[in-house]
Structure formats: C-alpha cells, structure tokens
Amino acid sequence: MASPARILRPPFRSVASYWRRKAGGPMRPFDLRAWFAVVALISITALSIFAAALLSRFMTDRMLRHEAVLSMEFVEAVILVENPEKVFAGDAKDRTPEAFEHIARMPDVLRANLYSAQRRLIWSSDPSLIGKEFDANPELDRALAGELTINEEDEEQDAAHPKSEHAHLSHTVDYFVEIYIPVWDAKRTKVVGSVELYKNPRPLFEAIQAGKRLIWLGALAGGVFLFLALFSMIQRADNLIRSQQERLVESERLAAVGELGSAVAHGIRNPLTAIRSSAELALEGDPDLSREAARDIMAEVDRLEEWVRELLSYSRPVAGKLDAIDVVPILRRCANEFGREMDKRGVACTVAVPDTLPPIQGDAMLLAQVVTSLIANALEAMAGDDAVASGKVTVSAALRDDGRFMHVAVADNGPGMTAEQRERAFKPFYTTKTKGLGVGLPLAKRIIERFGGTISIDSQSGKGTTVLLQFPIVQ
Numbered sequence: 001m002a003s004p005a006r007i008l009r010p011p012f013r014s015v016a017s018y019w020r021r022k023a024g025g026p027m028r029p030f031d032l033r034a035w036f037a038v039v040a041l042i043s044i045t046a047l048s049i050f051a052a053a054l055l056s057r058f059m060t061d062r063m064l065r066h067e068a069v070l071s072m073e074f075v076e077a078v079i080l081v082e083n084p085e086k087v088f089a090g091d092a093k094d095r096t097p098e099a100f101e102h103i104a105r106m107p108d109v110l111r112a113n114l115y116s117a118q119r120r121l122i123w124s125s126d127p128s129l130i131g132k133e134f135d136a137n138p139e140l141d142r143a144l145a146g147e148l149t150i151n152e153e154d155e156e157q158d159a160a161h162p163k164s165e166h167a168h169l170s171h172t173v174d175y176f177v178e179i180y181i182p183v184w185d186a187k188r189t190k191v192v193g194s195v196e197l198y199k200n201p202r203p204l205f206e207a208i209q210a211g212k213r214l215i216w217l218g219a220l221a222g223g224v225f226l227f228l229a230l231f232s233m234i235q236r237a238d239n240l241i242r243s244q245q246e247r248l249v250e251s252e253r254l255a256a257v258g259e260l261g262s263a264v265a266h267g268i269r270n271p272l273t274a275i276r277s278s279a280e281l282a283l284e285g286d287p288d289l290s291r292e293a294a295r296d297i298m299a300e301v302d303r304l305e306e307w308v309r310e311l312l313s314y315s316r317p318v319a320g321k322l323d324a325i326d327v328v329p330i331l332r333r334c335a336n337e338f339g340r341e342m343d344k345r346g347v348a349c350t351v352a353v354p355d356t357l358p359p360i361q362g363d364a365m366l367l368a369q370v371v372t373s374l375i376a377n378a379l380e381a382m383a384g385d386d387a388v389a390s391g392k393v394t395v396s397a398a399l400r401d402d403g404r405f406m407h408v409a410v411a412d413n414g415p416g417m418t419a420e421q422r423e424r425a426f427k428p429f430y431t432t433k434t435k436g437l438g439v440g441l442p443l444a445k446r447i448i449e450r451f452g453g454t455i456s457i458d459s460q461s462g463k464g465t466t467v468l469l470q471f472p473i474v475q
Contacts, residue, residue: 032238033231040230044223052219056212060152063211064177067204068150071106072181075195078102085185088116088193100125103195110176113196115140122193143180143194151178176200275300322451324359324474325367327397327408334371335395338379347382347391357397360406360471362451370447371395371410373440374467378412381465399473406473411466417459425457 079087104112104125114123119140121132134140139149153176181195278293278300335351342349375393382391394411417425426445448455452472459465 032241033235036234037231040227044227048219048223052216055215059211059215060208063204063208064150064152067177067199067201068148068179071179071197071199072148074106075103075181079183084183085192088114088122088183106197108199108201110198110200115194115196117144117192119144139178139180140194140196143182144191146182146191148182149180153178175205322361322363325362325364326357326359327367327406328353328355328357330364330368331371331395331397331408334368334375337372338375341379342393345379345391347379347393350392350394352394352396354397357399357406358403358473360451361474362471366447370444373444374410377440378410378414378465381412381414404473406471408469408471409466411464413464416461416463416465417457418461422457422459
C-alpha cells in the first residue's frame with residue numbers, strides 16, 4: 001500500500017466542534033470586542049499607572065534636587081566667609097556661632113547639624129547632639145565623599161527605620177527632607193565636613209502634591225481617551241467584519257445553491273435522454289426491444305434515485321451517537337458486496353485486514369457508507385477510457401504510531417489523479433466522472449472528521465490512487 005504524501009488534517013474548527021459536541025457544550029464564537037475590552041483595559045491601566053508613577057517620581061526628585069541645590073548655594077556662601085578647614089577642625093561652637101545661626105535660620109529649616117570629616121557632630125541647632133557620632137549613616141558617607149544627598153522621610157518611614165539623629169524631630173512634623181551638603185576647602189580639593197539640614201518646605205510639598213495630582217489625572221484622562229478611541233475603532237472593525245462575514249456566508253450559500261442546481265441539471269440530463277430514447281423504442285411494439293428499453297429505464301431511474309439519496313445525505317447534518325465499533329467485519333462486508341460487480345469487470349479485489357483490531361469510535365452504518373463509496377469510486381476509475389488491462393482494488397487496515405491510530409486504505413491501480421484533481425477532490429460538486437455529482441468524497445470527509453479522524457489522498461497520474469483513513473483507537 002502506497003503511503004500518503006501528506007495527511008489532510010481537519011480544520012481546527014471542525015475538531016473543536018466535534019469535541020465540544022462530544023462534551024455536550026456549544027461552540028462559542030470569538031467575541032473581538034469583549035476580548036479587546038478586557039485586554040486593552042488591563043494593558044492601558046497598567047501602562048497609565050506605570051507612566052504616572054514614573055513621572056511623579058521624576059518630578060519629585062527634580063523639585064527636591066532643586067531645593068537642595070538652593071540650600072547648598074546658601075550654605076556655601078555662609079561657610080566660605082570663614083576658613084572652612086579651621087571651622088570643621090574641631091568644636092566650632094565658640095568660634096563662629098553667628099554663621100551657624102544663619103544656617104539654622106534658613107527658611108523651613110527644622111534643624112541644622114555640622115559634621116567634621118571624622119563623622120563627629122561639631123555643632124547643631126539642638127545642643128544635646130553636639131559631640132555625638134552616628135556610625136550607620138550612608139547619606140553622611142556620600143556627603144563626605146563629595147555628593148549632594150537628599151533623603152525624604154515621613155512619620156511612617158521614620159517609625160519603620162528609626163535613626164538616632166532624628167530624636168525629637170519626627171514627632172513635631174509628619175514630613176521632612178534631609179539634605180546633606182558637602183563642605184569643601186577653599187581650593188575645593190577635599191571635603192572637610194558636611195552640613196545636614198532638616199527642612200519642612202510646606203510650599204514645596206504642596207506643589208509636589210499638586211503636580212502629582214495633575215500627573216495622575218492626566219494619566220487617567222489619557223488612558224480613558226486612548227481606550228475609548230481604540231475601542232471605537234475595534235467596534236467599527238468588528239461590525240465591518242461581522243457584516244462582511246454575513247455577506248460571505250450568504251454568497252457561499254447562494255454559490256452552493258447554484259452549484260447544486262448546476263450539478264443536478266447536468267446529472268439528470270443524460271438519464272432523462274436515455275429514458276426518453278428507451279420509451280420511444282418501447283413504443284415501436286417489438287417485445288424484445290420493449291423489455292430491453294424497460295430494463296434501461298429501470299437502470300436510469302435507479303441511478304437518479306441513488307443521486308437523490310446522495311444529495312440528501314450530503315445536505316443533512318451528520319448526526320447520531322458515536323459508539324465503539326469493530327471495523328474488521330465492516331471492511332470485509334463492504335468488499336464482498338462488490339464481488340459480483342468486480343468479477344463482471346475483471347477486477348481483482350484483495351482484503352488485507354487482520355482478524356482482530358482494536359475498536360474505534362464512530363457509527364457502523366456511516367463508516368460502511370464511506371468505505372462503500374470509496375470502493376465504488378475505485379471501480380468507476382478503472383472502468384473509464386483509461387482503464388488498465390487487469391484492475392486491482394485493495395482494502396487494507398493496520399495499526400500505526402505504536403498502536404495509537406488505525407489506518408484504513410482503499411487503493412486501486414487505475415489512471416490516478418493529477419495534482420489539481422487532488423486539491424479539488426474534497427470540494428462539493430467537483431467530479432471527474434461522467435456519472436457522478438461530486439458529493440461522495442466531501443460527505444466521506446465530513447463523516448470521518450465526525451469520528452475524530454482524518455482522510456487523505458495519495459495519487460499520481462498513471463500510478464493509481466490510495467485513499468487513507470486514519471482513526472484514533474479507543475483506549
């Protein structure tokens with residue numbers, strides 16, 4: 001048995017529909033607007049929050065930095081009138097008290113501390129702190145390294161991470177800023193100390209809060225505007241898609257009706273012509289001719305009745321409960337039904353089916369209809385103008401893929417099919433036979449996919465045709 005060039009997988013929608021029907025659930029269509037509303041809302045909200053938080057942090061840092069620079073410029077102007085190296089060499093309380101008092105009286109200053117290069121507090125507006133050293137102070141370390149450092153503190157943060165130098169400070173205000181200002185020598189070659197300022201700039205904080213509110217309101221307004229703008233576009237696109245889909249379905253329905261009408265008109269023309277000719281011969285009165293004409297009329301009527309049955313089978317839904325079925329007796333019975341016809345045409349039939357095979361899930365009557373249609377197609381292919389000297393039809397079945405799937409094949413050594421014919425073989429009302437409607441293979445495809453299987457064709461011009469059915473085994 002020739003192996004198929006490729007297996008035609010059933011469309012995703014067909015497989016999904018099959019399993020949904022098996023589970024008893026309906027097939028729900030994809031709702032573009034609902035999905036977009038959820039995904040866009042989450043994405044735009046996350047983006048707006050991120051952008052607002054980033055801008056708020058940036059604005060706060062820039063405004064606090066500006067405040068720190070202004071404070072540093074004032075402190076440097078006060079300190080430079082003295083000798084910085086001499087001032088920070090030891091306890092400067094008795095040397096330049098007025099200069100330090102100027103620093104302590106800066107606007108919004110809660111406390112002013114002066115540290116030597118050895119981290120000792122040499123002066124403070126709180127006299128109880130003078131002479132102390134505070135080891136765990138990374139902000140002071142950065143200031144003594146020459147970096148202007150700003151640190152925000154509120155009552156909750158100070159309670160969670162208390163600092164000894166904040167004693168008696170966080171209880172008087174709920175929010176303050178620490179500014180560590182490096183003090184350089186007169187030549188600005190080294191840092192001789194640091195000035196620490198605790199400030200509570202209410203106007204600055206109010207401006208920061210107002211700026212944050214504007215940023216968050218702007219982010220909210222921008223997110224809402226972006227969501228509404230995109231949603232309106234998606235809604236319009238979804239309406240357009242739905243409208244075009246309805247038109248496409250209507251066009252396909254009309255095209256199917258046209259193809260069906262064309263196929264029926266073409267199919268009944270020849271039988272009607274034969275019936276009329278036979279009736280005219282019967283009117284001549286010759287008994288032998290009358291009997292022959294009657295037999296021809298009956299054959300053509302049977303042919304028309306078979307076409308009507310095929311059309312009805314194709315047009316109605318493939319329904320029915322799926323059961324575990326044994327394919328071995330079905331394949332052998334279908335092959336035996338064509339025994340007399342094959343002997344009459346000189347076609348040899350081989351049934352290569354094991355005595356036992358695992359069951360598959362399906363419907364015995366529908367599977368027999370598919371196999372019968374495939375064998376009939378093989379016989380008709382070898383009865384045309386390109387018929388071979390000794391025709392041969394093979395019906396086989398075997399397990400594949402470690403016993404997970406069963407392959408059933410119906411092969412013939414007829415004239416085969418071209419690439420174009422293979423591509424169009426499963427399209428409704430397409431046929432290469434002079435006596436056919438082109439619904440056999442499409443109906444077989446619907447039935448096999450209903451069983452959860454696949455159907456494919458391996459054929460080349462002049463080398464015969466193999467139709468392969470693949471079914472999952474019932475575990």
